[in-house]
Amino acid sequence: MIIIKDLHKKFGTNAVLKGVSLDIQQGQSLVIIGGSGSGKSVLVKCILGLEQPTSGSITIDAHEMIGASRTARHKINSRIGMLFQHSALFDSLPIWQNVAFRALQTPSLSISDAREIAAEHLIRVGLETSLLDAFPNELSGGSAKRVGLARAIAPDANGTPPDILIFDEPTTGLDALMTEIINDLICECVENLHATTITITHDMRSVRTIADKAALLYRGGIIWQGEQNDLSDVTQDTNPYLYQFMNGLATGPIEVVE
Numbered sequence: 001m002i003i004i005k006d007l008h009k010k011f012g013t014n015a016v017l018k019g020v021s022l023d024i025q026q027g028q029s030l031v032i033i034g035g036s037g038s039g040k041s042v043l044v045k046c047i048l049g050l051e052q053p054t055s056g057s058i059t060i061d062a063h064e065m066i067g068a069s070r071t072a073r074h075k076i077n078s079r080i081g082m083l084f085q086h087s088a089l090f091d092s093l094p095i096w097q098n099v100a101f102r103a104l105q106t107p108s109l110s111i112s113d114a115r116e117i118a119a120e121h122l123i124r125v126g127l128e129t130s131l132l133d134a135f136p137n138e139l140s141g142g143s144a145k146r147v148g149l150a151r152a153i154a155p156d157a158n159g160t161p162p163d164i165l166i167f168d169e170p171t172t173g174l175d176a177l178m179t180e181i182i183n184d185l186i187c188e189c190v191e192n193l194h195a196t197t198i199t200i201t202h203d204m205r206s207v208r209t210i211a212d213k214a215a216l217l218y219r220g221g222i223i224w225q226g227e228q229n230d231l232s233d234v235t236q237d238t239n240p241y242l243y244q245f246m247n248g249l250a251t252g253p254i255e256v257v258e
Helices: 039-048 070-077 095-099 111-124 143-155 176-193 204-210 228-233 239-246
Strands: 001-011 014-024 029-033 056-060 079-082 164-168 195-199 213-220 221-227
Touching: 001 039, 014 029, 014 039, 014 056, 014 195, 014 221, 029 204, 039 056, 039 195, 079 111, 079 143, 095 111, 095 143, 095 228, 111 143, 143 164, 143 176, 143 213, 164 213, 176 204, 195 204, 213 228, 213 239, 221 228, 221 239
Parallel strands: 029 195, 029 213, 079 164, 164 195
Antiparallel strands: 001 014, 001 056, 213 221
8 A cells, every 4th residue: 555665864964764664564553663753754754845955765655755746645635534743623614623623524414413523533533522512722632642543534525435544653642541541542543544654663562562563763764564463572682773763772773862
């Protein structure tokens, strides 16, 4: 579904992505792990077309995205649901408009139908429909994440849900209990939608819950990738970088990127 080949991204002289290559099969859940400054969010922005790569290739469902026309990009992006790192809810819109935002891009959609979509998906992520007319500033961090997830999986006006989901640090800033709740909700949503999923995280608990496949991004390059089950076989001798990251060790070959 998504093939990334030799992707590079520079900001001036600062090389952030240095030859990233990934192959994500249809229906697969890939989790990309890595510390702060490793290039994870820039990679997501390149996939979404928010940043133009310096070189390389990104194909989504066999369509080349680098250099694609605005119409072609819009067609692909309309199939993508995105949960942003800090939820990125629209502060000036009530919750129902946030959740039904994709469907509301069709002007003919009635308010009652949009509210019904929002209500259904709030329930789906474990929230009460009494929040429909609330505003984002009235929500806790965990509830905001759930609303962001509801928006990511909500369908368009024709009832078609996204078949590609991207989650950028979905559990950042949450306590251990809420982290598990969000991870379980993501798994449930992915399973129900049969979506191809990319999750960006530094949280190994999320990796073990969400991933079919995992990849470690360090200083702009993929230095390890494999099946989730392969993580249990990693030792300091077989892959010191991954071992250090998995165990949260202060000492090792991984250096903190300022």
